[in-house]
Amino acid sequence: MANNQKVVPGASNALDKMKYEIASQVGVNLKQGYNGDLSSKDAGKIGGNITKKLIQMAEQQLSNK
Numbered sequence: 001m002a003n004n005q006k007v008v009p010g011a012s013n014a015l016d017k018m019k020y021e022i023a024s025q026v027g028v029n030l031k032q033g034y035n036g037d038l039s040s041k042d043a044g045k046i047g048g049n050i051t052k053k054l055i056q057m058a059e060q061q062l063s064n065k
Helices: 011-025 040-063
Strands: none
Touching: 011 040
16 A cells, blocks of 8 residues: 655654653653663653644634635
8 A cells, every 4th residue: 555645844853852851841751762671651741732732723723814
């Protein structure tokens, strides 16, 4: 099966930057590279906050149209 995902230039770098910013905001010590010692709870804090932020950004874009 073909991968039909659209690739947005720079999106990966922006998400990576967001990940580290949010990790520092919620008090999770995230390091470059492998983070296998990260607890599920801490990973969930980061992922949940990324999701919230992306939804807020999408809502803002939709309301500006």
